[in-house]
Amino acid sequence: MNQIGGFFELWNPVLLLVVIVVGYVYSRLVAKGNGNSTDESVSGTQQLSFYFGLALFYIGQGSPINFLGHHYLFSMHMLQQTLLYLTVPIFIWIGLPAWMVRALLLKNSIIRGLFSFLTRPLIALFLFNMLFSIYHMPFIMDGLMRHEWLQLGYHTVLLISAFVMWFPVFCPIPEMNRLSELKKLAYIFGNGVLLTPACALIIFADTVIYDMYTNVTIPFAHLSTLDDQQLGGVIMKVLQEVIYGGTLAYIFFRWYRRERNEEEDLDAIHTHDNMNPQGGNWNRA
Template sequence: MQPLDADAVALHREEVIRLAIDRERRGIEQRAAAQGTTLPDKMDPVSAAITYGVVIGTWHSPELYELALRQKLWHVVEHVTFFGAALVYWWPLLSASRVVPQLRPGPQMLYLLGSTIVMTPIFAFITFSHDVLYATYEFAPRLFPKFSPTDDQLLAGTGMQLVGVIVSMTTLGIIFFQWFRAGERKPAEPRHHSRGDAVAAESRKQETRK
């Protein structure tokens, strides 16, 4: 196959994919309209952050966390919901979908800051609790004899918060620099000269001729 033929095939393939995506979107919109619902143009960032926070916080309540530790089925359910909540959380940032696309860079950065604030009370609850929240870990064998269950819980809460902040702020920094560089690459808009500018320019030309 010649290079031009390969390019033509690639362009044709891209066009077929685009048409398939557009057809799928129209089908989804038609089904949503038939059911009396509207398809959102984007994932609502407030709902995404709250959903993620509620799922993580609920499963870290002592009763449910102990249930997941003691029963394999609930452990699987816990991690499936963790995965679903993470998918919802990252959708406004990484979505490649044309149906429900990602947010613009500015709202993405605000979203990351807001979601970090939403998660803070959950980690603070674990970190600063004076009681051992999870009985399984209270009676688990200690790797370090002088490391008490409350110390272990303090370290766990601090680690979760620290890792979350590092990931969020790193992502925010990447988004900011990509946004900044994209702005630098944009060509400058042509300046629209007023009539006064034209008169001043003509006067300068006449003065240089004298």
């Protein structure tokens, strides 16, 4: 493949610096919170999840995936969107403790009210999928790609809506956890259904529907522009099924483990009561 861009085009050092700073601030907040006995501690698994989410964000937005997706390959653009909107928010929410989210989003009454409204399950569900579907309308996407700042603004709003969409499923704040596990399963299933039309439009189109990719020279042999477009739809749909399927399994087994632990606790209480019918004085004469 020919050289298609310089180092600063393929790798975004400014974004890398931002990611490093965010990771450092997070580590300092975690160290401070873990040292305060009044706050819940952040486990190593949570911290690893947050850092992994940051790494995925940089891979999606600051690596050659972003450059290739914007200039050459629609399939890379769809891979980028899968990483940013369907994967990154999961790991970030898992890595954020409740006290940190409260401090960042719930201290200000205006932000708290707006966040509480947007994260209502039905609103969160339809907001993301509506914005995602609108973005993939050919005239919308072509127009945004021609104007860098408009594209950046829309992608920022779409990323925020993705975090909002995943919040009801991986809610770190107990008092805002509105959905039972059964409802979370239905919520994820509904997401999969609403995301399907945009993928189907791309996969089954028999012509190139995005002007921005019509006259580009694809830097890979034996891959036509139409094949690349259909491959992008397949990548999004297959990875979406894998991610949503994994999320469903995660929720189900977490639900199963909690129910089983509760049953074991009840059995232990009943066993204790049967052995001590008079409050522990059954040996008293």
